[in-house]
Amino acid sequence: MVYKSNPWQRLPACCVLCGIALHGPLDLCAPCASELPLHQGGCPRCAMPLDGAGGAPCGQCQRQPPQFDACIAALRYEYPVRELIAHFKFRGDLAAGRVLALLLAQRIATLGPAYRAGITLVPVPLHRVRLAERGFNQSERVARVLARELALPMAPALAARARRTDDQKSLDAAARRRNLGTAFTAAPCRGRRFALVDDVITTGATLDALAAALRAAGAVQVEAWCLARSL
Numbered sequence: 001m002v003y004k005s006n007p008w009q010r011l012p013a014c015c016v017l018c019g020i021a022l023h024g025p026l027d028l029c030a031p032c033a034s035e036l037p038l039h040q041g042g043c044p045r046c047a048m049p050l051d052g053a054g055g056a057p058c059g060q061c062q063r064q065p066p067q068f069d070a071c072i073a074a075l076r077y078e079y080p081v082r083e084l085i086a087h088f089k090f091r092g093d094l095a096a097g098r099v100l101a102l103l104l105a106q107r108i109a110t111l112g113p114a115y116r117a118g119i120t121l122v123p124v125p126l127h128r129v130r131l132a133e134r135g136f137n138q139s140e141r142v143a144r145v146l147a148r149e150l151a152l153p154m155a156p157a158l159a160a161r162a163r164r165t166d167d168q169k170s171l172d173a174a175a176r177r178r179n180l181g182t183a184f185t186a187a188p189c190r191g192r193r194f195a196l197v198d199d200v201i202t203t204g205a206t207l208d209a210l211a212a213a214l215r216a217a218g219a220v221q222v223e224a225w226c227l228a229r230s231l
């Protein structure tokens with residue numbers, strides 16, 4: 001069941017984790033923020049955590065590079081990020097989603113304005129049946145926050161899910177890729193640069209399929225910007 005209007009969201013701002021009253025722009029208190037599992041470093045292509053620094057892609061990306069050029073994930077998909085994302089997606093807790101999106105915006109802002117210049121945001125589309133069930137597209141909500149905070153344009157209608165894919169959770173990486181092979185269509189976008197926006201990157205198969213569709217439509221650069229990296 002989806003609650004489209006959560007009465008708690010109308011209360012004065014409070015920390016999404018501990019509930020303490022707050023007055024800043026972020027609904028997260030400093031002690032809770034300091035305990036969040038920030039995700040730094042990792043593979044520059046897929047954000048998978050790596051042993052040691054160095055900046056070289058992980059073995060998987062060296063063997064079979066993804067269709068996206070780079071991946072940024074602000075957090076690791078573990079407690080309490082996992083719970084916040086579940087509340088956001090499945091219980092319509094938009095305050096939780098907004099906090100995570102603001103953390104992702106802060107992370108991208110630290111890379112400087114030149115990094116994001118010329119980039120258009122493309123939220124990963126939901127199939128219309130799933131959209132009707134959930135009532136909102138979580139990736140679009142995240143992209144809206146990024147667009148506002150980073151002053152970037154957004155193209156939510158550029159790509160579409162061509163068909164409903166099977167539930168990905170039960171599939172391994174190869175099966176996910178097959179399942180997603182023709183899942184997306186994209187309007188012509190020759191020479192343009194994009195950042196795909198998603199909540200969690202797991203195998204990367206969904207982002208890979210969407211990036212492939214944008215490249216086929218003419219995109220010259222495609223990044224993936226995600227709230228969290230699942231290991």
Ligand SMILES: [Zn+2]
Pocket residue numbers: 015016017018019020028029030031032033
């Ligand atoms: Zn707190």
Ligand SMILES: [Zn+2]
Pocket residue numbers: 043044045046047048057058059060061062
């Ligand atoms: Zn990698």
